[in-house]
Amino acid sequence: DYKLQSVEKNDLTMSREEAIQTVAAALGEKDVIVSTTGMISRELFEYRAQKGEGHERDFLTVGSMGHASQIALGIAMEKDDRKVWCFDGDGATIMHMGSMAIVASKSPANYVHVVFNNGAHDSVGGQPTVGLKIDLPAIAKAVGYRDALTADSKESLAAVLEKLKGMEGPVLLEVKVKKGNRKDLGRPTTTPIENKNALMEFLRK
Template identity: 55%
Template sequence: MDITKFVSFLEGNNINFFTGVPDSLLNPFNSYLMKQYGISNKHIITANEGNAVALAAGYHLSTGKIPCVYLQNSGLGNIINPVTSLLNDQVYGIPCVFVMGWRGEPGVHDEPQHKFQGEITITMLESLDITYMILDKDTTDKELEDNLSTFINLLASGKSVAFVVKKGGLSYSEKVTYKNDNPTLREDIIRAITDVANEDIIVSTTGKTSRELFEIREQNGQSHKYDFLTVGSMGHSSSIALGVALNKPNKRVWCIDGDGAALMHMGVMAVIGEKSPANYIHVIINNGSHESVGGQPTVANSINLQQIAIGCGYQATYSASNLDELDSVLSLLDGKQGPIFIEVKSAIGSREDLGRPTNTPIENKKAFMNFLLECN
């Protein structure tokens, strides 16, 4: 279905406030919103999906109008609490329209981290008492209009509804390009880190970061045993790294994080600071975008991540805007007490031929755990 028709149906029913976290399957939807509204009071990209639901609730409370929240189905976990304890008609009865990309749809090839979530997506919506309609490329205007009529009645009674979008279910003819002025590619940043990390432990965030780390190891002929690739669970690599660092205090642990991921669950930085593992190095590669799902902007360029790290209790903080500055920072780390925080500015973009890990997540876990067993 053409995205302009879909949004026109929503706006024709006075649904014209949009918030959420971008998704690759919703690229036509996200691109249309950026083209029409940019980042404004009509369209806000939030740190995580639960934030979006709460923001939508505030919008409804202050306007009486129905909000629209968009997300990948992997974000269902982040919305369960506000949906069940805030929106639900047994609590406040706050209506909301969800537009959700269906990663891991049964029968459609996808990455391993999406498989189980894809299998249970519909069951989760049913358990949450959210009536849904599935959108695919063959959905007709009449089908959408008929379902939307039913949805409007449900919304009026304080219930939430969802459009579950299959791969290719929405289309948009206009392309939106995202870029920044940073000169350094993320892959070169990761390569610089691996060059100095030697046999240190590395936990890398989801998306292209882990894909690039895997390929760098392949290019260098190095083992993958040093690395835990967080292929899913966005925003949690820093917590995984913390758990490893606390239990392997004699081994240096690097978390290679992204700005979108760090924003999604930023509260862990306070826990890292309080636990203060001396062997922890937290690197946030900041390109100000959700690049792995399309490049839509985050708020990371509007905040001072170093000051946040200082406020959370990190022992030392650094920043770098190019490879020379990063090399200088990395040369200072030996003997430094952690936790250490490093923000590195990065360009938006990656190699067109960037591959994906050829090892399965289970193989990655086993090799990583075997390596950790060898560590003192």
């Protein structure tokens, strides 16, 4: 066992899993999610399983940290009749921050970039990031996102999601959440190839 030498706590009350469930529940039937590697994809997969839903609307970006936003961009540009949601983490967003400028330059009206920000690399041990020390919405606006919003509670998240319905993308939604996850959190039971094929079939409809 290795003990972290640098541990940072935040006072946020909403868990990432709660936030993911709240956002996923607000999506339309044709909407698509591309989720980043690690806990975010695992929590999204478990949410679908708990609800008895299929996984064909979600692409789980396994082993490609920082690239979910570009995969989501490609789908958004090709399928402009669907809203595409990128479920990202603060560590992944910061890792490939130049991707935000690419998204903004393509200006997809159907693109929502959701960053679940807990200031930590939760999927690999909880090492701190600078996520909660920088202004991600200001960065998004500076590179050309049409708008940027922040939520840090279930109430504010519900209000922001309602506001998003009438907004044109690309929009960044920063959701500030507490660190940690359930100890009994499972892993996806489908393979990456099965996931890809199911999504491609869904996109053909």
